[in-house]
Amino acid sequence: MxxxxxxxxxxxxxxxxxxxxxxxxxxxxxxxxxxxxxxxxxxxxxxxxxxxxxxxxxxxxxxxxxxxxxxxxxxxxxxxxxxxxxxxxxxxxxxxxxxxxxxxxxxxxxxxxxxxxxxxxxxxxxxxxxxxxxxxxxxxxVTPNWFTDVSKFAVTYQAIKTLTDSKVINGYNDYTFRPDEQVTRGQAAAILNRVLGLSLQSSSKFTDVSAENSFAADIAAIQESGIINGFDDQTFRPYNEMTRNEMAIIIYRAFQSELPTIAAGTMYSDVSSSHWAYKGIIAVAAVDETGFFQKDTFNGSENATREAFTVAIYNAMNAN
CATH class of the missing domain: 3.90.1720.10 (endopeptidase domain like (from Nostoc punctiforme))
Known part of the structure:
Protein backbone atom coordinates (compact mmCIF):
# COMPACT_ATOMS: atom_id res chain seq x y z
CA MET A 1 0.00 0.00 0.00
CA VAL A 142 -11.92 2.62 18.75
CA THR A 143 -10.09 4.90 16.32
CA PRO A 144 -6.69 6.29 17.34
CA ASN A 145 -6.55 10.07 17.01
CA TRP A 146 -2.84 10.16 16.15
CA PHE A 147 -0.20 7.98 14.55
CA THR A 148 0.65 5.05 16.80
CA ASP A 149 4.36 5.19 15.94
CA VAL A 150 4.96 8.94 16.48
CA SER A 151 5.03 10.30 20.01
CA LYS A 152 3.33 13.62 20.65
CA PHE A 153 6.46 14.49 22.61
CA ALA A 154 8.82 13.88 19.65
CA VAL A 155 10.73 16.89 18.27
CA THR A 156 9.29 16.00 14.87
CA TYR A 157 5.66 15.97 16.05
CA GLN A 158 4.73 19.48 14.88
CA ALA A 159 6.33 18.99 11.47
CA ILE A 160 4.55 15.69 10.88
CA LYS A 161 1.24 17.04 12.19
CA THR A 162 1.39 20.18 10.06
CA LEU A 163 2.19 18.36 6.82
CA THR A 164 -0.26 15.51 7.39
CA ASP A 165 -3.06 17.91 8.39
CA SER A 166 -2.49 19.77 5.12
CA LYS A 167 -2.24 16.46 3.20
CA VAL A 168 1.23 17.20 1.91
CA ILE A 169 2.24 13.74 3.16
CA ASN A 170 -0.10 11.11 4.50
CA GLY A 171 0.06 8.10 6.76
CA TYR A 172 -1.03 4.52 6.33
CA ASN A 173 -4.39 2.86 6.85
CA ASP A 174 -3.15 1.13 10.03
CA TYR A 175 -2.68 4.49 11.80
CA THR A 176 1.08 4.50 11.42
CA PHE A 177 3.27 7.17 9.85
CA ARG A 178 6.32 4.89 9.50
CA PRO A 179 8.85 7.67 10.09
CA ASP A 180 11.85 5.41 9.42
CA GLU A 181 10.62 4.25 6.02
CA GLN A 182 12.61 5.58 3.07
CA VAL A 183 11.32 8.06 0.49
CA THR A 184 11.52 7.26 -3.22
CA ARG A 185 12.26 9.81 -5.96
CA GLY A 186 8.70 9.54 -7.24
CA GLN A 187 7.21 10.10 -3.80
CA ALA A 188 9.53 13.06 -3.25
CA ALA A 189 8.33 14.67 -6.49
CA ALA A 190 4.68 14.23 -5.54
CA ILE A 191 5.14 15.48 -1.98
CA LEU A 192 7.07 18.57 -3.08
CA ASN A 193 4.55 19.41 -5.77
CA ARG A 194 1.74 19.39 -3.23
CA VAL A 195 3.55 22.32 -1.64
CA LEU A 196 4.75 24.08 -4.78
CA GLY A 197 1.74 23.48 -7.04
CA LEU A 198 3.81 23.46 -10.23
CA SER A 199 2.09 22.96 -13.58
CA LEU A 200 3.64 21.06 -16.46
CA GLN A 201 4.45 23.48 -19.28
CA SER A 202 5.64 21.01 -21.89
CA SER A 203 5.69 17.29 -22.47
CA SER A 204 8.47 15.62 -20.51
CA LYS A 205 8.85 11.89 -21.07
CA PHE A 206 10.85 9.33 -19.16
CA THR A 207 11.11 5.77 -20.42
CA ASP A 208 10.35 4.38 -16.95
CA VAL A 209 7.42 6.69 -16.05
CA SER A 210 4.23 5.75 -17.87
CA ALA A 211 1.25 8.05 -18.25
CA GLU A 212 -0.60 5.73 -15.85
CA ASN A 213 1.92 6.34 -13.07
CA SER A 214 0.07 8.22 -10.32
CA PHE A 215 3.05 10.57 -9.92
CA ALA A 216 3.67 11.14 -13.65
CA ALA A 217 2.49 14.77 -13.78
CA ASP A 218 4.31 15.65 -10.54
CA ILE A 219 7.53 14.01 -11.75
CA ALA A 220 7.39 15.87 -15.07
CA ALA A 221 6.68 19.24 -13.41
CA ILE A 222 9.37 18.82 -10.76
CA GLN A 223 11.91 17.73 -13.38
CA GLU A 224 10.98 20.60 -15.69
CA SER A 225 11.59 23.06 -12.84
CA GLY A 226 15.06 21.60 -12.28
CA ILE A 227 14.35 20.41 -8.74
CA ILE A 228 14.83 16.68 -9.38
CA ASN A 229 16.62 15.79 -12.60
CA GLY A 230 16.45 12.64 -14.66
CA PHE A 231 19.36 10.49 -15.78
CA ASP A 232 21.36 10.45 -19.01
CA ASP A 233 19.59 7.29 -20.16
CA GLN A 234 16.23 9.14 -20.19
CA THR A 235 15.01 7.46 -17.01
CA PHE A 236 13.76 9.07 -13.80
CA ARG A 237 13.96 5.95 -11.61
CA PRO A 238 10.86 6.82 -9.56
CA TYR A 239 11.20 3.84 -7.24
CA ASN A 240 14.82 4.50 -6.31
CA GLU A 241 15.34 5.67 -2.74
CA MET A 242 17.24 8.91 -2.24
CA THR A 243 20.04 9.75 0.15
CA ARG A 244 20.03 12.53 2.73
CA ASN A 245 22.51 14.42 0.50
CA GLU A 246 20.07 14.23 -2.40
CA MET A 247 17.22 15.28 -0.11
CA ALA A 248 19.17 18.35 1.01
CA ILE A 249 19.95 19.60 -2.50
CA ILE A 250 16.38 18.93 -3.63
CA ILE A 251 15.00 20.98 -0.73
CA TYR A 252 17.48 23.75 -1.53
CA ARG A 253 16.41 23.88 -5.17
CA ALA A 254 12.71 23.81 -4.27
CA PHE A 255 12.82 26.55 -1.63
CA GLN A 256 15.91 28.55 -2.56
CA SER A 257 14.05 31.85 -2.80
CA GLU A 258 12.64 31.41 0.72
CA LEU A 259 15.86 30.23 2.34
CA PRO A 260 18.18 32.78 3.97
CA THR A 261 21.66 33.48 2.67
CA ILE A 262 23.92 31.02 4.43
CA ALA A 263 27.36 32.07 5.62
CA ALA A 264 30.27 29.75 4.91
CA GLY A 265 30.95 27.12 7.52
CA THR A 266 29.48 23.82 8.60
CA MET A 267 28.42 22.26 11.85
CA TYR A 268 28.93 18.74 10.50
CA SER A 269 32.25 16.94 10.83
CA ASP A 270 31.48 14.77 7.79
CA VAL A 271 30.66 17.64 5.37
CA SER A 272 33.26 19.84 3.69
CA SER A 273 32.65 23.08 1.82
CA SER A 274 33.61 21.31 -1.42
CA HIS A 275 30.84 18.73 -1.09
CA TRP A 276 28.49 18.72 -4.10
CA ALA A 277 25.41 19.07 -1.83
CA TYR A 278 27.06 21.56 0.55
CA LYS A 279 24.63 24.44 -0.03
CA GLY A 280 21.64 22.20 0.52
CA ILE A 281 23.04 20.57 3.64
CA ILE A 282 23.92 23.90 5.24
CA ALA A 283 20.52 25.37 4.33
CA VAL A 284 18.68 22.39 5.83
CA ALA A 285 20.66 22.76 9.05
CA ALA A 286 20.43 26.56 9.22
CA VAL A 287 16.62 26.72 9.14
CA ASP A 288 16.04 23.73 11.43
CA GLU A 289 14.07 24.84 14.49
CA THR A 290 13.05 21.33 15.56
CA GLY A 291 16.50 20.15 16.59
CA PHE A 292 16.21 17.10 14.33
CA PHE A 293 19.23 18.08 12.22
CA GLN A 294 21.26 19.55 15.09
CA LYS A 295 23.85 16.79 15.35
CA ASP A 296 27.59 16.41 14.89
CA THR A 297 27.30 14.52 11.60
CA PHE A 298 24.87 14.74 8.69
CA ASN A 299 25.27 11.15 7.47
CA GLY A 300 24.44 12.21 3.95
CA SER A 301 25.05 8.83 2.32
CA GLU A 302 22.27 7.23 4.37
CA ASN A 303 18.80 6.97 2.85
CA ALA A 304 16.42 9.82 3.61
CA THR A 305 13.47 8.76 5.76
CA ARG A 306 9.90 10.01 5.69
CA GLU A 307 10.56 11.71 9.02
CA ALA A 308 13.69 13.53 7.79
CA PHE A 309 12.04 14.60 4.52
CA THR A 310 8.96 15.87 6.33
CA VAL A 311 11.02 17.90 8.81
CA ALA A 312 13.21 19.35 6.05
CA ILE A 313 10.15 20.52 4.07
CA TYR A 314 8.46 21.89 7.21
CA ASN A 315 11.55 23.88 8.15
CA ALA A 316 11.94 25.27 4.62
CA MET A 317 8.27 26.29 4.46
CA ASN A 318 8.67 28.18 7.73
CA ALA A 319 12.10 29.67 7.11
CA ASN A 320 12.51 33.34 7.96
Missing amino acids: SPLASIKTEAASVGESVVAYGKKFIGVPYLFGGTTPSGFDCSGFTQYIYKNVAGISLPRTTGEQYNVGKSVEKSDLQIGDLIFYANTYKKGISHVGIYAGNNQVLNATSSKGITLVSMNDSYWGSKYAGAKRVLAEKASA
Missing part, protein backbone atom coordinates in the same frame (compact mmCIF):
# COMPACT_ATOMS: atom_id res chain seq x y z
CA SER A 2 1.30 3.44 -0.87
CA PRO A 3 2.59 5.55 2.04
CA LEU A 4 0.63 8.39 0.47
CA ALA A 5 -2.69 6.68 1.20
CA SER A 6 -5.21 8.30 3.54
CA ILE A 7 -4.71 7.60 7.22
CA LYS A 8 -8.35 7.53 8.26
CA THR A 9 -9.95 4.79 6.18
CA GLU A 10 -9.72 1.65 8.27
CA ALA A 11 -9.67 1.29 12.04
CA ALA A 12 -6.92 -0.67 13.75
CA SER A 13 -7.56 -2.14 17.19
CA VAL A 14 -6.20 -0.28 20.17
CA GLY A 15 -4.21 -3.41 21.03
CA GLU A 16 -2.57 -3.37 17.61
CA SER A 17 -1.86 0.33 18.00
CA VAL A 18 -0.31 -0.27 21.44
CA VAL A 19 2.01 -2.91 20.01
CA ALA A 20 2.86 -0.89 16.88
CA TYR A 21 3.89 2.06 19.03
CA GLY A 22 5.74 -0.16 21.48
CA LYS A 23 7.80 -1.69 18.68
CA LYS A 24 9.07 1.80 17.92
CA PHE A 25 11.21 1.46 21.06
CA ILE A 26 12.78 -1.91 20.30
CA GLY A 27 16.44 -1.64 21.28
CA VAL A 28 15.91 1.05 23.93
CA PRO A 29 18.05 -0.10 26.87
CA TYR A 30 16.71 -1.46 30.13
CA LEU A 31 17.01 0.97 33.03
CA PHE A 32 15.82 0.04 36.50
CA GLY A 33 13.31 2.74 37.48
CA GLY A 34 13.24 4.01 33.88
CA THR A 35 9.99 5.48 32.57
CA THR A 36 11.09 7.32 29.39
CA PRO A 37 12.48 6.44 25.95
CA SER A 38 15.95 7.09 27.35
CA GLY A 39 15.56 3.83 29.27
CA PHE A 40 12.67 1.69 30.54
CA ASP A 41 12.10 -0.91 33.19
CA CYS A 42 9.26 -3.34 32.50
CA SER A 43 6.39 -1.54 34.23
CA GLY A 44 7.71 1.87 33.18
CA PHE A 45 7.53 0.66 29.58
CA THR A 46 3.96 -0.65 29.77
CA GLN A 47 2.84 2.46 31.65
CA TYR A 48 4.38 4.77 29.02
CA ILE A 49 2.95 2.90 26.02
CA TYR A 50 -0.60 2.55 27.37
CA LYS A 51 -0.71 6.19 28.40
CA ASN A 52 0.52 7.57 25.07
CA VAL A 53 -1.57 5.34 22.81
CA ALA A 54 -4.72 4.45 24.71
CA GLY A 55 -4.84 7.19 27.34
CA ILE A 56 -4.85 4.54 30.08
CA SER A 57 -2.99 5.36 33.30
CA LEU A 58 -1.50 2.15 34.66
CA PRO A 59 -0.05 2.01 38.18
CA ARG A 60 3.71 2.39 38.41
CA THR A 61 4.83 -1.02 39.67
CA THR A 62 4.42 -4.51 38.24
CA GLY A 63 2.60 -5.74 41.33
CA GLU A 64 0.13 -2.86 41.16
CA GLN A 65 -0.45 -3.42 37.44
CA TYR A 66 -1.25 -7.07 38.15
CA ASN A 67 -4.17 -5.91 40.27
CA VAL A 68 -5.94 -4.05 37.45
CA GLY A 69 -7.91 -5.30 34.47
CA LYS A 70 -9.58 -8.62 33.75
CA SER A 71 -7.77 -11.94 34.06
CA VAL A 72 -7.36 -13.70 30.72
CA GLU A 73 -6.65 -17.36 29.98
CA LYS A 74 -3.49 -18.08 28.03
CA SER A 75 -5.60 -19.64 25.28
CA ASP A 76 -7.64 -16.42 24.94
CA LEU A 77 -4.86 -13.85 24.67
CA GLN A 78 -5.44 -10.79 22.50
CA ILE A 79 -2.88 -8.35 21.13
CA GLY A 80 -2.30 -5.65 23.73
CA ASP A 81 -2.94 -7.82 26.82
CA LEU A 82 -0.51 -7.46 29.70
CA ILE A 83 1.64 -10.56 30.31
CA PHE A 84 2.97 -11.16 33.82
CA TYR A 85 5.89 -13.21 35.04
CA ALA A 86 6.83 -14.37 38.53
CA ASN A 87 10.05 -15.19 40.39
CA THR A 88 12.43 -13.35 38.06
CA TYR A 89 14.61 -11.01 40.13
CA LYS A 90 12.43 -11.47 43.20
CA LYS A 91 9.71 -13.81 44.45
CA GLY A 92 6.13 -13.30 43.35
CA ILE A 93 4.86 -11.16 40.45
CA SER A 94 7.97 -9.35 39.27
CA HIS A 95 7.83 -8.62 35.55
CA VAL A 96 5.33 -7.46 32.90
CA GLY A 97 5.24 -7.24 29.10
CA ILE A 98 2.72 -6.68 26.29
CA TYR A 99 1.33 -9.52 24.19
CA ALA A 100 2.26 -8.76 20.57
CA GLY A 101 0.52 -11.65 18.82
CA ASN A 102 2.11 -14.66 17.10
CA ASN A 103 3.10 -16.08 20.49
CA GLN A 104 5.42 -13.15 21.19
CA VAL A 105 5.71 -10.63 24.03
CA LEU A 106 7.05 -7.07 23.77
CA ASN A 107 9.35 -7.22 26.73
CA ALA A 108 11.78 -4.92 28.56
CA THR A 109 14.69 -7.28 29.20
CA SER A 110 17.84 -6.46 31.12
CA SER A 111 20.04 -8.03 28.42
CA LYS A 112 18.58 -6.66 25.17
CA GLY A 113 16.38 -3.80 26.34
CA ILE A 114 12.99 -3.62 24.61
CA THR A 115 12.66 -6.72 22.43
CA LEU A 116 10.23 -9.40 21.27
CA VAL A 117 10.40 -12.62 23.30
CA SER A 118 8.65 -15.90 22.51
CA MET A 119 6.04 -17.16 24.95
CA ASN A 120 8.00 -20.45 24.74
CA ASP A 121 11.35 -18.84 25.58
CA SER A 122 13.42 -21.18 27.75
CA TYR A 123 13.65 -18.59 30.53
CA TRP A 124 10.53 -16.46 30.24
CA GLY A 125 8.20 -19.32 29.37
CA SER A 126 8.77 -21.00 32.72
CA LYS A 127 8.11 -17.71 34.56
CA TYR A 128 4.68 -17.04 33.01
CA ALA A 129 2.21 -16.10 35.75
CA GLY A 130 -0.92 -14.90 33.92
CA ALA A 131 -2.38 -12.15 31.77
CA LYS A 132 -4.64 -9.15 32.27
CA ARG A 133 -6.79 -7.22 29.81
CA VAL A 134 -7.07 -3.50 30.47
CA LEU A 135 -8.29 -2.54 26.99
CA ALA A 136 -11.97 -2.58 26.05
CA GLU A 137 -13.24 -5.89 24.64
CA LYS A 138 -14.41 -4.12 21.46
CA ALA A 139 -11.14 -2.34 20.93
CA SER A 140 -11.44 -2.57 17.15
CA ALA A 141 -14.25 0.01 17.26
